Each structure stands twice: as structure tokens, then as C-alpha cells.
Amino acid sequence: MNTSKKEEWLFEITPKNSLFSLNLKEVWQYRDLLLLFVKRDVVTVYKQTILGPLWYIIQPLFTSITFTLIFNNIANIETGVVPSFLFNLAGITVWNYFKECLTSTSDTFTKNANIFSKVYFPRIIMPMSIVVSNLMKFGIQLLIFALFYVIYVYKGAVVSPNIEILLFPVLILFMAMLGLGLGMIISSMVTKYRDLKYLMGFAVQLLMYVSVVMYPLSLITEKIAAGKIPPFVGDIIAYNPMTQVIESARFMLLGEGSFSWMSFLYTGVISTIILFFGLIIFNKTEKSFIDTV
Secondary structure (H helix, E strand, O other), X not given: OOOOOOOOOOOOOOOOOOOOOOOHHHHHHOHHHHHHHHHHHHHHOOOOOOOHHHHHHHHHHHHHHHHHHHHHHHOOOOOOOOOHHHHHHHHHHHHHHHHXXXXXXXXXXXXXXXXXXXXXXXXXXXHHHHHHHHHHXXXXXXXXXXXXXXXXXXXXXXXXXOHHHHHHHHHHHHHHHHHHHHHHHHHHHHOOOOHHHHHHHHHHHHHHHOOOOOOOHHHHHHHHHOOOOOHHHHHHXXXXXXXXXXXXXXXXXXXXXXXXXXXHHHHHHHHHHHHHHHHHHHHHHHOOHHHOO
């Protein structure tokens, strides 16, 4: 005997209806998978290397030494009363977290196409796991920075953290939002335009030079006043949100640099907007990316 009663399903997997929904409830249900991806990212990055996790330490140290030799000793860029090496190490440590979040999430779809085509889970978990796993690397590099900080203070260096250091976790959140948002946008575009993957290295390197990683923002102001740099270049650097992040971080940690509530709020607003648009584009791409990858 035929029945016309509609069969009811316990679960139905469909694309997200809302383009800007994080669907945090579903992400929470898959929290074990998120932790598994975080563990995978931490363990496998340097699994078959000789030095292993020591690369977390070697890279910022050697980069800071190189910047100190070239930009401070040869190019005579002044860093105030703060030792040049400590100045550069602070900028590199902060920059590295943003860079890793951006570059690692920028190929989410192409890198994980095989997993996405076979198993369902909230796709946002993949870039989120990268942002979380990079916090461990960032924490190790911060400890190295703290070690050299103590050494320089013991030797009599004039460094003085400010009360605004209490806002440093918020600054980290801004970096994570920027890296995640930009990474999701680029990852979505890479599914159609593969050339972007090859341009990433150059673009990130260029972005570092306009993010005051190896020089203070005050130097740019001086160069503009002296007519050595066009004002529009100064505007590009000043309105770059990572410039404000690094300047604020140096101010908080070393007492060198600049901090203002307007710049802090500006960075927070820009980070939120970029994450918002990144989420919209990511959610839209995940519905049909498998046909183009």
C-alpha cells in the first residue's frame, strides 16, 4: 500500500542561506574537529625538518639581526632610546603572526579541495584553525622577545611599557581578524584566478615595507616634511591598519612609537569590515568552488 506521507530526515546538509553567517552553533558542534586541525597544523609544519620548532625562534632572530645591520647600522635609521635589535624584534614578532594568518588561509580552498569534496563540516573551521594554531607560534616568539627584553633592561636599556599594554590582547585580535578576513578573500579569488597564488609572496613582502616593521612612523613624517617622500606615500603607510597595529604594539611593549584612541578604533573598525566582507565572499564561494578548483 502506497503512503503519501513525506519522509522526514534527521539532518539535511545544504549550503548556507546567509552569506554573512558564521553559524557559530555548528562550529561549536565541530569543536573537536577544530582542535584536531589545530594540532595537525602545529605538528606537521616542521615534522620532517632537522631543527623542527626551533624555526619558530630562528626566523625572527635572524630577520631582526639582518634588519639591524642593514637599516640601522648601514642606513642609519634611528630607533630613539630603544635598542635597534629590540625595536626590530618587536616589529617582526607582531608582523609574523599577521603574515602567517594571511598566507596560510589564502589557499584554503585549493589546498583542501580533496577534503572539502568528500566530507562535510563547516568550511570556516579550516581558516579558523590556522589562526588559532599560529597563536602558539606567536606565543613562543613573544617569550623570546621577553627574554631579550629582560637582557637589555639588565644592561641598562631605556625601555618602558605603558599601561596600554593591557590592550595588547585586543591588538592580537585585530591582527587575527585582518589576517583571517584578507586570507578568506584571497582564498576565494584563487579558486578562479590561480595567478594570485604566485603574487602572494611579492604582495606580502611589499605590505611589510609599508607597515613600519623596520622603521618608525615618525621617520616617514620627517621625510615628508623634508620633501623626500611624496605625501600620498605617507598616507598609504599611515592608513595601513598594520602600521597602526605595529606602532601601537611598540608603544605598549617598549614605550617607543605612537598610540592614539582614534587610531586604535580605526584599526578595529577596518579589521571588522575586512572580516565581514571576507566572510561574505568565503560563504558565497564555498557553495560552488568545487566546480572551479
